[in-house]
Amino acid sequence: MSTRNTRAQAAWVIEQVIDKGQSLGACLPQAQQQLANPKDKGLLAEICYGVMRQLPVLDSQVLACLDTPLKGKKRIIHCLLLAGLYQLKHMRVKQHAAVTETVEATRQLKAGGLSGLVNGVMRRFCRELEQLQQQRFDDDSRTHLHSRWFIERVRQAYPRWWPQILDANNQHPPLWLRNNASHQSRAAYLATLKEAGIDAQPGQSANALRLPQAMDVTRLPGFDSGNVSVQDLSAQWSAYLLDPRPGERVLDACAAPGGKTCHLMEFQPQLQEVVALDIDQSRLDRVQQNLDRLNLSATLVAGDAADPDSWWDGRPFDRILLDAPCSATGVIRRNPDSKWLRRESDIAALAELQQRILHACWKMLKPGGTLVYATCSILPEENVNQIKTFLQQVPDAMLLSINPDDTSDQPGWQLLPRPDEGDGFYYARMTKQR
Incomplete structure (x- = not known):
């Protein structure tokens, strides 16, 4: 895209x-370049993100404002x-600027012949904006802004x-920070932020901070x-729940991008070794970047x-954090494109993979050791x-x-996404009996 x-x-x-089924995480950076x-x-x-x-x-x-749907090569104008x-509906952009820039985009997209159509539709949007803002729907997908299969599963x-x-x-996600307790106390960092004119509030876990802006x-x-x-606040619980002790050997399975790996080492600086495992070598580069910083x-x-046999040296781990591959249905507000990319048929395949990884990791755990199973799913x-x-x-x-x-009789701890709080997350903690 030039x-x-x-x-x-x-x-x-x-x-x-x-x-084309691409994720925002893959194609947005290309466009921003x-x-x-x-x-x-x-x-x-x-x-x-807003459109998603x-x-x-x-x-x-x-x-509703088009006489006929735009198909084929014209689909990009529908997206425009x-x-x-x-x-017009959700941003503080002046109407004339939104119209002018959107019409100009047709030429950049080599669809100048459709500039008149775009101009007419945009001006109609401006005239009917109040009605569009107040429009109500009886269809679940449009009322709740999720795919129907997901709405039914959550219901x-x-x-x-x-x-x-x-x-x-459907809300903008809050910005959560993790104070590095090996550098300073949370109270000290809050004071540093205040001196810099940055407002922040402490969260529920010991080193969590939320920025309102x-x-x-x-x-x-x-x-x-x-x-x-x-x-995120919910992700920060992983280190506390695993609770590694000095001299222990810890595995962070499915570790990329490395936030939890780093937190484990901040939480317990005297670990014998932390092994950060990921199936994708390129994603491990991101883990290394976080470690270096x-x-x-x-x-x-x-x-x-x-498949531990393909890489494991046979030495068991005292503790294992398994942040399993999942549907990421607890972090939709951070990845709103997933509402439309994720398919219901994906869930069974993910569940089968999670069970295989869980059994494989259990084999690598010492008797008396602790395994924490985690997902960002609800x-x-x-x-x-x-x-x-x-x-x-x-x-x-x-x-x-x-x-x-x-007070739930269900195993583990299910966290649900809430405004100004953490993402949706699940934790279960288990020990291997001697």
Whole structure:
């Protein structure tokens, strides 16, 4: 994509996601590289993420303003109109600027012959904006801005909380930080932030901090020297639940991008060794970058957690953190494109893979050792049902309690996404009986 018009870039990204099945994480950075101005890069991200959050409503409203659907090579103009409508409805962009820039994008997209159509539709949006803002729907997908299969699964799993869960998924995610306790106390870092004019509030876990306003984290005091890292509140519980002790050997299975690996070493600086395992060597490069910034050292291994025989040296681990591959349905607000890319048929395949990895990791755990199973999913098939099955199949596995205030009779600890709180996450802690 060679064009430098921000709206044209947005149309290309949106088309890549909704028509070609690419993720925002893969194609948005490519588009941002075409823009020199950081503000334009931020604008592009806001448009693309916003369209993904609001897609069913925007899509139906664009279609209602077209005499015939735009197909084939014209589909990118449909995507451009999605971006244009999102600006008018949800951003503080002046109407004339939104119209002008969106029309100009047709030329950048080599579709200048459709500039009159785009101009007419955008001006109609402006005239009917109030009605569009107030429009109500009786279709679940447009009402709750999720795919129908997912809405039904959440409704079945959480009959009391499902509307709140879906609503939380549609919000902008909070920015959570992890204070590096090996550098300073959380109270000391809060004071440093205050001196720098940055507002922050402490979270539930010992070193969690939330910033009410998003910002460039590289501008945080001491970020380059490792005083603080970006990590969601719910993800920060992993180190506390694994609770590694001095001299122990720890495996972080499926470790990339390395936030939990680093947290384990901040939490317990006297570990004998931390092995960070990931199946993708290129993703381990990101783990190394995080380690380097924090001046930490771990053993990085490219290997399949489901096939230890292909890489494991046979020495058992005292503790294992298994952050298993999952549907990521607990972090939809951070990846709104996943609402449309994830398929219901994916869940069974993921559950089968999780069970294989769990059994494989159990073989590498010492008798008396601790394994923490984690996912960023809210679906029972990947969480409580997995642990129930595993406990039935493995005689020497014993479930350990996690949350003393949890009155549920289900194994493990299910965290649900909530505004200004952590993402959806699941934890189960087990020990191998001697």
